[in-house]
Amino acid sequence: MVTILRGNIIHTPAFGKLETLAGGYLVLEDGVIAGVYPRLPEGYAACPVEDWGEKLILPSFADLHLHAPQYPMLGMGMDLPLLDWLNAYTFKTEERFADTDYARRVYRRLAEELVAGGTTRVAMFSSRHTDATLILMEELERAGVTGYVGKVNMDRNSGVAQETTEESIAETLRWLESCHFDHIKPMLTPRFTPSCTDELMAQLGRLAAERDLPVQSHLSENTGEIAWVKELHPDCGQYWETYRKYGLWKPGTLMAHCVYSDERERAAMAEAGVWAVHCAASNVNICSGTAPVRRMLEEGVPVALGSDIAGGDQLAMSQVVVTSIRASKVKAMETGEPFLTVPEAFYLGTAAGSRYFGGGEGFAPGHALHAIVVDEGVFPESTRELTLAERFERAVYLMDEYSIAAVYSEGRRVK
Amino acid sequence: MVTILRGNIIHTPAFGKLETLAGGYLVLEDGVIAGVYPRLPEGYAACPVEDWGEKLILPSFADLHLHAPQYPMLGMGMDLPLLDWLNAYTFKTEERFADTDYARRVYRRLAEELVAGGTTRVAMFSSRHTDATLILMEELERAGVTGYVGKVNMDRNSGVAQETTEESIAETLRWLESCHFDHIKPMLTPRFTPSCTDELMAQLGRLAAERDLPVQSHLSENTGEIAWVKELHPDCGQYWETYRKYGLWKPGTLMAHCVYSDERERAAMAEAGVWAVHCAASNVNICSGTAPVRRMLEEGVPVALGSDIAGGDQLAMSQVVVTSIRASKVKAMETGEPFLTVPEAFYLGTAAGSRYFGGGEGFAPGHALHAIVVDEGVFPESTRELTLAERFERAVYLMDEYSIAAVYSEGRRVK
Numbered sequence: 001m002v003t004i005l006r007g008n009i010i011h012t013p014a015f016g017k018l019e020t021l022a023g024g025y026l027v028l029e030d031g032v033i034a035g036v037y038p039r040l041p042e043g044y045a046a047c048p049v050e051d052w053g054e055k056l057i058l059p060s061f062a063d064l065h066l067h068a069p070q071y072p073m074l075g076m077g078m079d080l081p082l083l084d085w086l087n088a089y090t091f092k093t094e095e096r097f098a099d100t101d102y103a104r105r106v107y108r109r110l111a112e113e114l115v116a117g118g119t120t121r122v123a124m125f126s127s128r129h130t131d132a133t134l135i136l137m138e139e140l141e142r143a144g145v146t147g148y149v150g151k152v153n154m155d156r157n158s159g160v161a162q163e164t165t166e167e168s169i170a171e172t173l174r175w176l177e178s179c180h181f182d183h184i185k186p187m188l189t190p191r192f193t194p195s196c197t198d199e200l201m202a203q204l205g206r207l208a209a210e211r212d213l214p215v216q217s218h219l220s221e222n223t224g225e226i227a228w229v230k231e232l233h234p235d236c237g238q239y240w241e242t243y244r245k246y247g248l249w250k251p252g253t254l255m256a257h258c259v260y261s262d263e264r265e266r267a268a269m270a271e272a273g274v275w276a277v278h279c280a281a282s283n284v285n286i287c288s289g290t291a292p293v294r295r296m297l298e299e300g301v302p303v304a305l306g307s308d309i310a311g312g313d314q315l316a317m318s319q320v321v322v323t324s325i326r327a328s329k330v331k332a333m334e335t336g337e338p339f340l341t342v343p344e345a346f347y348l349g350t351a352a353g354s355r356y357f358g359g360g361e362g363f364a365p366g367h368a369l370h371a372i373v374v375d376e377g378v379f380p381e382s383t384r385e386l387t388l389a390e391r392f393e394r395a396v397y398l399m400d401e402y403s404i405a406a407v408y409s410e411g412r413r414v415k
Numbered sequence: 416m417v418t419i420l421r422g423n424i425i426h427t428p429a430f431g432k433l434e435t436l437a438g439g440y441l442v443l444e445d446g447v448i449a450g451v452y453p454r455l456p457e458g459y460a461a462c463p464v465e466d467w468g469e470k471l472i473l474p475s476f477a478d479l480h481l482h483a484p485q486y487p488m489l490g491m492g493m494d495l496p497l498l499d500w501l502n503a504y505t506f507k508t509e510e511r512f513a514d515t516d517y518a519r520r521v522y523r524r525l526a527e528e529l530v531a532g533g534t535t536r537v538a539m540f541s542s543r544h545t546d547a548t549l550i551l552m553e554e555l556e557r558a559g560v561t562g563y564v565g566k567v568n569m570d571r572n573s574g575v576a577q578e579t580t581e582e583s584i585a586e587t588l589r590w591l592e593s594c595h596f597d598h599i600k601p602m603l604t605p606r607f608t609p610s611c612t613d614e615l616m617a618q619l620g621r622l623a624a625e626r627d628l629p630v631q632s633h634l635s636e637n638t639g640e641i642a643w644v645k646e647l648h649p650d651c652g653q654y655w656e657t658y659r660k661y662g663l664w665k666p667g668t669l670m671a672h673c674v675y676s677d678e679r680e681r682a683a684m685a686e687a688g689v690w691a692v693h694c695a696a697s698n699v700n701i702c703s704g705t706a707p708v709r710r711m712l713e714e715g716v717p718v719a720l721g722s723d724i725a726g727g728d729q730l731a732m733s734q735v736v737v738t739s740i741r742a743s744k745v746k747a748m749e750t751g752e753p754f755l756t757v758p759e760a761f762y763l764g765t766a767a768g769s770r771y772f773g774g775g776e777g778f779a780p781g782h783a784l785h786a787i788v789v790d791e792g793v794f795p796e797s798t799r800e801l802t803l804a805e806r807f808e809r810a811v812y813l814m815d816e817y818s819i820a821a822v823y824s825e826g827r828r829v830k
Contacts, residue, residue, distance in 0.1 A: 072798045075812030076805050079756055096798035106796055284741045287748055313737070313812045322728070323741075326699045330745050333702055341494055381521055383487045383511035390491050397490030397728045402817070 003028040004044060007052030007373065009036055010392045011059050011362030012351050015297070018343040019362065020388035025049070026057060026363060026371075031411015033365050052406075056374040056388075056395055059362060060407060061317030062121035062147075062353020063114070065216070065256040065277040065306025068136050069094040069103075069127040071110045073310045078285045082222050085286055085311070091161040093310075094127040094152075103132035104139070110315075111143035116401040117316040118372040120409035121353050122147040123216055123254050123277075123306075125189055128154060128163050130175040137184040144407070144414030146370075147357060150189025150216055151175045153204060158195045165200050172207070183410055185214075187254075192218040193229045193242045205247030215248045219255035219265075219276075222288040226260060240265050240274075249274060252356070256306060257282075258296065259289040266292075270300040275356060277304055278348070280327035281320060282311030290327055293348075294337045304352040305345075318399045321349040342393045373406040374399050418443040419459060422467030422788065424451055425807045426474050426777030427766050430712070433758040434777065435803035440464070441472060441778060441786075446826015448780050467821075471789040471803075471810055474777060475822060476732030477536035477562075477768020478529070480631070480671040480692040480721025483551050484509040484518075484542040486525045488725045493700045497637050500701055500726075506576040508725075509542040509567075518547035519554070525730075526558035531816040532731040533787040535824035536768050537562040538631055538669050538692075538721075540604055543569060543578050545590040552599045559822070559829030561785075562772060565604025565631055566590045568619060573610045580615050587622070598825055600629075602669075607633040608644045608657045620662030630663045634670035634680075634691075637703040641675060655680050655689075664689060667771070671721060672697075673711070674704040681707075685715040690771060692719050693763070695742035696735060697726030705742050708763075709752045719767040720760075733814045736764040757808045788821040789814050 009024040027034040027044055035041075040049070070093060077089040097103045114122065122140070126133035126149055133151040140149065151172060155165045163171070172188075179186045188204050190196040196204070208215055220226055220239050233242045240261075243249040251273035258276040261269070269276060278291050296303050306312075307320050314320055328340035340348070351361035360367035374395045386394070395403075407415035424439040442449040442459055450456075455464070485508060492504040512518045529537065537555070541548035541564055548566040555564065566587060570580045578586070587603075594601045603619050605611045611619075623630055635641055635654050648657045655676075658664040666688035673691040676684070684691060693706050711718050721727070722735050729735055743755040755763070766776035775782035789810045801809070810818075822830035 071795050074795050075809040076801075077808075079754075093798050102796075102798075109795065281741075284744050287744050287754070289748060290745070326696075326738075326741075329699050329702050330705070333704060339494075339702070380486050380489050380524065381517075383508050383517075386491075393492075394490040400815075 001030055002044060002047045003031070004040065004047050004049045005052060005057055006049050007055050007057040008388055008391070009057045009363065010388055012343050012347040013362035013364065015347045016341070016344050018389060018392065020392065022388060026369070028369055028411060031368050033360070033363055033367055033369055035365050036363050052373050055405060056376065056391060058372050058374060058392070058395070059350040059354065060118050060120040060370040060372045060409065061349050062304060062356070063119045063307050063317050063320070064123045064254060064275070064304040064353050064356065065279055066122065066309045067125045068107060068110055069097045069132070070310035071106060072096070074315065075313045076310070078313070080286070081224070082286050082288060083224055087159050091159040095160050097127040097129050097132040100131050100135060103129070103135045107136045107139040111139040111145055113315055113401070114145050115143050115407055115409070115415050116404065117318070118404045118407055119317050120145060120370045120407065120414070121357055123187060124149045125216070126151050128152050128161060128168070128171070130171045133175055134178055137179065137181050141181045141184050144409040144412070146183040146410050148185050148187035148214060148216070150187040152189050152191050153200055154191040154195035155197050155200045156195060158191070165197055168200055169203050176211070188213050188215045190217050190248065193239065194225065194232060201246040201248065208250070209247055214252050215250065216254040217243065217248070217256070219258050220260040221257035223260060238265050240268050256308065257288065257291065259283055259291045266296055266299050266301050273302070275302045275304060277306040278324060279306045279308035279312055280324040281314050282308035284327065285313060286311050290331045292331065293328055293340065294331070302352070303348055304356055305349045316400060317349050318396060321345045322397055324348065342396055346396055368411040369408045370410065371408040372404050375403050375405040378403050416445055417459060417462045418446070419455065419462050419464045420467060420472060421464050422470050422472040423803055423806070424472045424778065425803055427758050427762040428777035428779065430762045431756070431759050433804060433807065435807065437803060441784070443784055443826060446783050448775070448778055448782055448784055450780050451778050467788050470820060471791065471806060473787050473789060473810070474765040474769065475533050475535040475785040475787045475824065476764050477719060477771070478534045478722050478732050478735070479538045479669060479690070479719040479768050479771065480694055481537065481724045482540045483522060483525055484512045484547070485725035487511070487521060489730065490728045491725070493728070495701070496639070497701050497703060498639055502574050506574040510575050512542040512544045512547040515546050515550060518544070518550045522551045522554040526554040526560055528730055528816070529560050530558050530822055530824070530830050531819065532733070533819045533822055534732050535560060535785045535822065535829070536772055538602060539564045540631070541566050543567050543576060543583070543586070545586045548590055549593050552594065552596050556596045556599050559824040559827070561598035561825050563600050563602035563629060563631070565602040567604050567606050568615055569606040569610035570612050570615045571610060573606070580612055583615055584618050591626070603628050603630045605632050605663065608654065609640065609647060616661040616663065623665070624662055629667050630665065631669040632658065632663070632671070634673050635675040636672035638675060653680050655683050671723065672703065672706065674698055674706045681711055681714050681716050688717065690717045690719060692721040693739060694721045694723035694727055695739040696729050697723035699742065700728060701726050705746045707746070708743060708755065709746070717767070717771070718763055719771055720764045731815060732764050733811060736760045737812055739763065757811050761811055783826040784823045785825065786823040787819050790818050790820040793818050
C-alpha cells in the first residue's frame, strides 16, 4: 500500500546537517519510506496524496530515558538533591503502581500525552511491579509508541520500594515470559548500582547474555552517588566498571546522565558502544550538573536525549531539545566549547534515538516512517517570508501538543 | 460593588513566604481586595460568590522587560551573540512596525497572548515608531494589560532602525502628547547607551525630570557591550554611570539584565532604588551569562523578572519563572549560593512587579485584584492527596494558557 505525504519536509539526515524541501513528497510503501522527492515520480501519479499544504513535516521524537511511574509527580519536589529526592518522593510514588487500576489510568494518559507531543520512540523505566509494567507496555503499544520498557530491579537501598533478590529475579522472569508486544520490547533495568546487590547484578548480567536482552541504567549523575558507588565497589576504579563487572556494559546499553563521566569513562563508552542519554532539564532541576555533551560527541560516544521525567519536568521532547540547547550554552560559557545548534540538538532528540532502534537518520529510505506535522498557524505572524530553516528553528522552540497536527509512528498515523 | 471569589487561595505575601488557604474567600469591593478569609464574613452573606471549587487562585504575573516588536521573531535567530543578533535580526524586524496595519494585527495578538498566559502587568519596549507605539498601548489597554510602554529612542549605532536626534525627541514629544490611556502609561526608553548620543540622553534626562517620567533601559548584559560603553564614555567608571550622568538613574528606573553588574554597580542600584529585571532565558539563549540574582537580593537591589522576548523565547511568565529557577540552580552549582525556591521565583514573577507598580505583594488588601485561576484537570493524576504547597509548585511548572481558566486584571475579569 502506497501512502504519499506532501508538505514542507525538513529533517536532519546526519548530525549537524539540516535538509529542507518546500512542497516535497514523502512516499511510503507499507509504511516504509520509499523516498523523498521534490516532484512526485510518475509511477506514483495515480496514488492519493495526503496534502499537508504549508505545514512542516519533521521526524518525530525519541525519548531515551524516562520513568513512567514518576509521571504523577511531574513538576514537584525538585528542591532536593538526588539521593534525598529518591527517598522523600520517588520510591513512595513508584510504590503506588502496585495498584493495577491506578497504573492503567495513569499509563493510558501518559501514553496519550507522549504521542500528542510527538514522541514515538522510548526507552523507559517502569517500577518494580511486573503487572503494572505489562500494563504500561500495553498502553504504549495501543497509543502507537514503540521501543523498550524495563521492569526495574532494586534489592537494596530502595526504601519502601525494595524487593528481595529472589523476588526481583523471579518477577523479571515472569515479566519476560509475558512480553508479547509488536512494538514494545523488554529491556533489563537494574535501577543503578547502589540499589542492586552483586548477586542481582550478576544474575541480570547472565540473563542479558543468555537472552540477548538490552540494558539500561544510570551512570555518574552526581558526585555523592559516585562516591557511594566507590564505597560499594572498592575493586572498581570507576562507576562504569561496576556494570562491566557483571556483563551489563555492552553495545547498546543505555546509560542515563553521564554528567561526571571523565575522559576514561567516556572512552569506555565509545569503545563498548554504550550510549549516553543526556537529560538536561533533570540535571539542572536536581542540581546534578551539566553533562559534557559536545565532548562526548567528539570522542565518539553515542548520545541521545531523555526527558527523565520526573527529575525532568518536561515530557514534551521539543522542550527537552530546547532545554538541551540552553544547557549546552551554559557549558559553552563555562568552557568555550561550541554550543549545540538547533539542528544538532534536534538530531539528538530525533535521529539519534531512531538510529538506536535501528531506524534511519532523518527520512532515510528503507525505514518505517516516524514523523510529526507542525501547524504554524498559532505562531506569531512574521515580518517577512521565512526560510524553511528559520521556520524549523521556530517550530523547535514554539511547538506544543496543540500545534502538532499529526503524528506517524512505525508507518501509520497515530494522531 | 462586591465581588467574591472562592477557591484554593495561594500567594506569596513576602519574598520566600508562601501562604495557602483551602476553600477560602477573596472579597473585592469595586475590584479592590477587601480581604482574604477562611470563612465568608457575615456582612457579605447576601453577596453572590464566584465559586472556583477546587481550582487554584494565584496572583497574576508581571513581565517587566519585553520587546513587543520582537514578537514576530519569537524562537528564531538565537545562535548569534547580542550585538550581531541585533544587527542581523532585531533592527530589521522592528522596522516593519512603520506599517500601522501590521502593528495592529501583531500587537492585538501579542496582547491577547499575554492575558491568556496570565500576564497582567508589563514594562515594555516598543519600536522607535510613535504610531505603532500608540497602537500597542491601545491593544494592551483593550486586552486588560496594565503598566508601562516606551517608544524606543536610538540615534546612533542602530542600523536600519536609526533616528536622528531631532526626530527622536520630536517623536517622543508627539507620543507623550497622545498618551491618554487609563492603565497603560508612557515610560522613557533610551534603548541602551551605545544607541543613544550624549545629546539624546541629556534631553531624555531633562524630560524625565520635568515630567516625572519613569525610565527603562539595558545594563551590563554582556562583556562586549560593557567594553563598548567604556569606549564611548571614557569618563564613566562603570556602565551605570552613563545613565546617572544624564539623570536617567533614579528611583524606579528599570534596568534589564545586570548579568555583569559587580558589587559597586549593585550598590549603586540599591542606593538609588533602581530595579534589576532578570531575564534568565534570554541571558542563556544569546550566551550573555547568568545574573547574580541571589546576591542582588541580599544586597537590597530590587529584582523582578522579564521574558525579554525575543532574546527570550518564552512569553509565558510561568515558564520564565521556571527558567529563572533553573538559571539560579546553574548559578548555585557554580558558586554554592542558594538557588531560588519555587515560592521565591514566583514572588519575583508576580509580587515584585506588583510592588513596582505600587500594588501589593500577594493578595494584600487595599489593592486592585490581579489574579489567575488554574485548573489542574489536565495535570497527571497524583498518587495521593497533595498539599496546596505541592499543588502550587506543580502549577508553576506545568501551567500553560490552556490550564489558566480565568485572569483578573485591575479588579476585573479579562479572561
